[in-house]
Amino acid sequence: MLLAVLVIGGLTLLGVRGLKPEAQLSAATLFDLLKIAFAVVAGLGGLVALVVAYRRQKVAEAAQRVSERSEERAHWAEQREATKLHNDRFATAAGQLGHDSPAVRLAGVHALAGLADDAPTRELRQTCIDVLCAYLRMPYAPDPGRDAAEDDRLTFAGLREVRHTIIRLITVHLRENAPVSWQGHDFDFTGTVFDGGDFTSAVFSSGEVSFRNATFCGREVMFWGAKFSGARVLFHEATFSYGEVYFADAAFAGGRVSFNRAKFSGGVVSFDAAVFSDGEVSFPAVTFSGGIVGFEAATFSGGQVSFAPDTQFSGGRVSFDHAMFSDGRIFFTRANFSDGQVSFRHAKFTGGRCTFKDSTFSGGEVSFDKATFSGGRVDLSDVRLSMAAPVGLPVPRPPGLLLPHGDAAAIAAVPSSRDQEAGEGLVEDREERSE
Numbered sequence: 001m002l003l004a005v006l007v008i009g010g011l012t013l014l015g016v017r018g019l020k021p022e023a024q025l026s027a028a029t030l031f032d033l034l035k036i037a038f039a040v041v042a043g044l045g046g047l048v049a050l051v052v053a054y055r056r057q058k059v060a061e062a063a064q065r066v067s068e069r070s071e072e073r074a075h076w077a078e079q080r081e082a083t084k085l086h087n088d089r090f091a092t093a094a095g096q097l098g099h100d101s102p103a104v105r106l107a108g109v110h111a112l113a114g115l116a117d118d119a120p121t122r123e124l125r126q127t128c129i130d131v132l133c134a135y136l137r138m139p140y141a142p143d144p145g146r147d148a149a150e151d152d153r154l155t156f157a158g159l160r161e162v163r164h165t166i167i168r169l170i171t172v173h174l175r176e177n178a179p180v181s182w183q184g185h186d187f188d189f190t191g192t193v194f195d196g197g198d199f200t201s202a203v204f205s206s207g208e209v210s211f212r213n214a215t216f217c218g219r220e221v222m223f224w225g226a227k228f229s230g231a232r233v234l235f236h237e238a239t240f241s242y243g244e245v246y247f248a249d250a251a252f253a254g255g256r257v258s259f260n261r262a263k264f265s266g267g268v269v270s271f272d273a274a275v276f277s278d279g280e281v282s283f284p285a286v287t288f289s290g291g292i293v294g295f296e297a298a299t300f301s302g303g304q305v306s307f308a309p310d311t312q313f314s315g316g317r318v319s320f321d322h323a324m325f326s327d328g329r330i331f332f333t334r335a336n337f338s339d340g341q342v343s344f345r346h347a348k349f350t351g352g353r354c355t356f357k358d359s360t361f362s363g364g365e366v367s368f369d370k371a372t373f374s375g376g377r378v379d380l381s382d383v384r385l386s387m388a389a390p391v392g393l394p395v396p397r398p399p400g401l402l403l404p405h406g407d408a409a410a411i412a413a414v415p416s417s418r419d420q421e422a423g424e425g426l427v428e429d430r431e432e433r434s435e
Helices: 002-013 027-097 102-118 122-137 150-174 408-413 417-434
Strands: 208-210 215-222 227-234 239-246 251-258 263-270 275-282 287-294 299-306 312-319 324-331 336-343 348-355 365-367 372-379
Touching (some): 027 102, 102 150, 122 150, 263 312
Parallel strands (some): 208 227, 215 239, 227 251, 251 275, 263 287, 299 324, 324 348
């Protein structure tokens, strides 16, 4: 029936209805009818194929959704099981950290570090790191000294080993090519007492590392070759009272390192041969009242290093001897030089900017002895001179070296203490020869 309708329709399209009936159809007309019939059959077949393909796609999509749901349920079931196992291990390791025996605590430290490596989520790893850092923040009795009872000394040595082991494990996970990296996590050392510790070659690439109110006292704390490339590392109100802290050969290539209101009252803090190429290192409202802070042979090729505002140089020695200033900015804005010594001996200024805007020189010595100025800008034009003045500045004044108005010639003529000692030695030699 359908075929008859289609044939009649085809005849109508071909204009056959208006023709007079003939006893026999021509071969051409039959051929056209056959083409129409075949086209209709092919169209029906294509339609059927489309319907079948559509239904097959729908069935496949439904199967895919079922499979995805099954996989998701399996994933969450696996995640719950892994989290449960993690929590069980976590409880055991945390319990070991509270044990009386240092040996058991050490086992707990290693268990927590391994647990952090195996953590199924970033959040659970951060929890393990937080517990390790919290242990370092716990009250820590000072070294009882050699005169203490042997049991007390052994107990202290064991507890100190636990603390130093935590620092070593953290550092291992912060180095390049660590099997499991902890870079980018937060580390809270607020109020921690550091009587030693090794952060050599650690990479601080993101996250926040806090040494707020930390105390560095005794032995060596090493940041040799550390790389600060994006993290916020904060030493706010930290105290450097004695001992030695080394940032030697460190690379400051991004991020922010701040020593806001830190106190340097003794010991040695060394940034010798460090490279400042980007980011910001700041010492605002810091007090240098003793000890030695060294930037000797450091390279300032970018970024910003700021001893501003209100940084106090009231004792000790801050050395930029042999440092290279090729770019970047160094600020001593509103700094107060009242005692001690700040030395730029043999420093090379080839670019960048170093400014002492609104700084006060009332005592101590700021020396540019044998420094060379071949580029960049060193601005002393806005300093306040009440008693002391920078010494050892070159004569004649090179371009880029700006001195206080009206006092430029006098300041440039002031010899350094080394030059004065050398001059006194020459006078003594001449007197001896004359005698």
